[in-house]
Amino acid sequence: MTLALETIGLTKSFAALRASDAVSLQIEERESHALIGPNGAGKTTLIGQLTGEIIPDSGRVHLFGTDVTQWSVPRRALHGLGRSFQITQLCMSFTALDNVALAIQATQGHSFRFLADASKDKKLNDPARDVLARVGLADRATIEAQYLSHGERRQLELACALALGPRILVLDEPMAGMGPQESARMIEILQALRGEITILLVEHDMDAVFALADRISVLVNGTLIATDRPAAIRANEQVRAAYLGTEAH
Amino acid sequence: MRVKSLALAGAALVALTMGAFAQQAPVKIGIVTTLSTPGGYLGEDVRDGILLAIEEEGGKLGGVPVQPLIEDDKLKPGDAKQIVDKWIEAEKVKLFTGIIFSNVAVATVPTILENDGIYVSPNAGPSNFSGKACHKNYYVASWQNDNLHESAGALAKKLGYKKMVLLAPNYQAGKDALTGFKRMYGGEVIEEIYTSLDQTDFSAEMARIRAAKPDAVFQFHPGGTGIAFLKQWAQSGLKDQIPMVVAAPSLDQRIAAAVGDAALGIALTSHWNTDFKNPQSEAFVKGFMAKYNRVPTVYASQGYDTAKLIGAGLKATGGKLDENVFRAAMMKADVQLTRGPFKFNTNQHPIQDWYEMKAVKGADGKVTLQTLGKVLENHGDAYAKDCKI
Amino acid sequence: MGLNRSTLLAFLLIAALIAVPFAAPYIGGNYIITQATRVVIFGIVALSLDLLIGRSNLVSFGHAAYFGLGGYVVAIASFHLANDIPLLGWAGSNEALVVWPLAMLVSGLAALVVGALCLRTSGVYFIMITLAFAQMIYFIFVALKFYGGDDGLSMRSRNLFAGERITNATTFYWICLGALALCLLVQWRLIVSRFGRVLSGGAANERRMAAMGYSIYAYRLVAFVIAGMMAGLAGALYANLNRFASPDMMSWLLSGEFMVMVIMGGVASLFGPIIGAAVFLLVETSLSGATEHWQIFFGPFVLLIALYAPRGVWGLVRGGGK
């Protein structure tokens, strides 16, 4: 079985702080994998190194068997890595449809096309509408992102990632700041993707994690202390001590 | 008190205008000049010199009523051009003067001439218009640019300096200055140093001068940069080691007042100075001090003389601005100027005398310029031979 | 409703620009036409600058450099022709259809080099570096004594347009207006195209664009070059208007004034920058005519716009919010 994502000894320090300490993580294709850890464990730094926003001090990142350690963010995206951000990143003045259409456009070769009106381009709008429908935003297509609710924006961000036709989705706390209803909706959407696309989920909401993950990795102080099935993680003494013991309710 | 004098002035103005209308419509004189930027005081003095001459005649020049229009070109050639265009179109102005800087003149004068206007320069006399491209409606009342520096070169030769370092800003007028200087100097030029246009710290150049050990230095830095240069020259200790020769724009009365003792001992040349003994000059200095409460610079005298020359031209036309009549009268230049003897050359640039001067301490303890004698007599310019009018 | 008001404003603007030559004989003759020509030319520059500031969120503080370069290209071509000095084997030219595209090409190339460097940075770095490079180009032309240096370079006559002399102010105005119309058309298509989408996406959220696989640098560079070319065309027109090019056309103050025009009119609006150019020239001309210390009033005016009307005239007309 090929690995969707593999990191080998990934290390990154900020001054005296070692945010990633020889992290070696393996995610299999079509696996739904969750990354958990207390605040300040280095999750965001790790995600940054996976997506290319942060260049590691040492170690390698492999994406579907290719070494992408030195690749830029856009290049990794076009290689099949779709992502959402901890704090929503959307083009707020664009409509929901245009946000997704922009992602579709990225998959259709270069955008040095200067004359035709992109807003009337069926090759962009039709697939974009399909993706919006998949995340349940079909009826919100013409609303500008800045007027969507928080939960809708998270859904839209997921749509932008899906529109790229990614082979792996990296989701940085997609449930953050959501009410129970919105969370349930998001879990439902993600459930539908499970098994179809590889998913790496960083999440604090333990219900969501246990509902969605095939395997869970636990990051503490920049080090991976365990990777295992949810049930095993639940039982893991070390994890309980370091993490669940302090944070679980 | 204030209101009263204001009312009085208003009444006088009304009377003046009414009187003028009773006789004939006044001739409009478009004065485009540089009032803002650090070079603005040149324009102020030219303007005030012209206005003084007009006021002395009660709103007339050569007996003809005139109406001066004044606008600031901000030292931007494009702006000057627009002002001229506007006046030609909207005010039907035919007679222009006032431009201070050569770069403004080069851009603006052709527009005036192409529209059958007349231009009398109170300051800039760029070489562009003194040779082949001279024009029958273009007069220069001040000097051909090179004259300033030729006279300085002649003075350096007279003072016996064998090897010199020359400095000027790295633009056209600076380049011309050194060319002009070298034309009359004839000695050895060890080094030519070009400074940049906006430069105000000359320490690097002064170190080079110190290393070159010349007999004397010639430098051309008009206005604000000149002040900085002279102050730094004194501070570097070079002032007591190496004599300096400059042309009029690098050490006018205002610069002398600003730099104070740092100017003492500098040799310069000019075609006019406040201590000239002819009656016209003495009356002008008195009148200018009375009206504006400051010592006139050479620019003020140029403005005043320009107005007088225009007056001579207008007198012959009787207020109808016929360019041929105007020209005939102008070329005679039958008028007393502050600088003394004056003739127009074939290219309608001056033939006049140039004087040696020195910055000395006056009776009041302030630095002033003292005239010592002539360096060039009846001096024209090198370009006149190319001019066919 | 808002849309209607702004459409009306755009319509009024177009009508006014077309009406100028017909109304001119009654309101000031050629002087008015010359002023209107300046509005049109500065309108082109403001429009091009808005492609950067408004559409791409690239605050370029050196736009005058490309404007000035365009001006110099036509002045230099005419200089070589007039003085019979070949330039690297080329005799020079006075034909608008040759030298105007050449002006655009040269300005575009300069923008390509400067942009390639500046776009490696962003934010406040970008502002300062575009300013510094423009200053560098300014100093190069000040030092080019062969072309007049600081004194600038006069042209003997305006360029020929397809072999015809353009002596008439009205004819020249129509040509400039035509150029503006062309630029408007190009800009309009640009911003609705896929390319324009990427630019505005990058302006709205750079991280999101990267995550979607866009290398925004190349798109921005192309926008920078296009804006430089338009500014170059405007510079060529301006040199023709004055028959004169000088380093003043590249001064950083002029770059600042271009920015003021864009914002005064309204960023990221097609007609806003042109309205901005008109208002700017109107205010500047009337203030400087009224007092020589006009800057004392003009400065605070600019300040107030920055503080309280960041969306400019267009924004005010269109109404807040949406």
Place this chain on the structure above:
Amino acid sequence: MQLLIEQLLNGLQLSLTLFLLAAGLTLVFGIMGVINLAHGSLYMLGAYAGASVAAKLGNPWMALPSALLASALVGIVMEYLIVRPLYARDHLAQVLATFGLILFFNGFIAWAVGRPPIMMDTPAALSGFIEILPGLPYPTYRLAVMGAGVCVALGLWYIIARTRLGMLIRAGSDKRDMVEALGVNIAVLFTLVFGLGALLAGLAGVMVAPIRSVQVGMGEQVLITTFVVIVVGGIGSIRGAFIGSLLIGMCDTLGRAYAPILLKLWLSGSIADGFGAALASIMIYLVMAIVLIVKPRGLFPVGG
């Protein structure tokens, strides 16, 4: 050799003056994220205040306190009235607003003082020169300016490295929450820093006043050079500002001194002079371009 030493001293003096300006500009940007084009105007105001007061009282020493007071006061008022609403705004609004301020200050000075450049006398005690090497006199005043520059640089280093204010400054604008959590009134801190920057600009202005002419527009020339300095050094970094000042100050001075001489090895005299002067005036921009190619965020980038 003597020439080289003299040129190096000249370069050092220019560098230190630039540093005073760059330090203020980079601090203001680093801590509050505001780009202030009117920084050059504060420099001009310092020079004008110093020169006018010195001329009025006939005592050049009075120039220093009056310039510092004037520039700091104007800076604080400016911060309170104009810059404060700009914190939350984008760079575009900041550039535009401070551009307006430049126009205003230039217009104001032209109206209030007049357009002719004014001069300031050097204090008598500093007006001569000192023979630093046999046969090499150097202006005392320039030595004093260097001394003052070094003192300020050391003082700044102390404030930033060793004091609570410095710690807050280092924390920077990104960690505004953290600073506020420490119970610091952020508004007062910003005003203080802005005032400090203005004070340094005023100090630079009054220090060069006796050397250069004091004139409208003097601020903009120096502002653009200062931009080059902080871009090269890395915006927000005091250390970068210091190294950048040295680099740019030295390049400018040595370029002007030696570019024509070096070019004479290949070119004929007058061409070399002209071309050398041109090269010297764009030298600092070339340095900036090279630094940017190698390190796009300057030599000492701040934050990532």
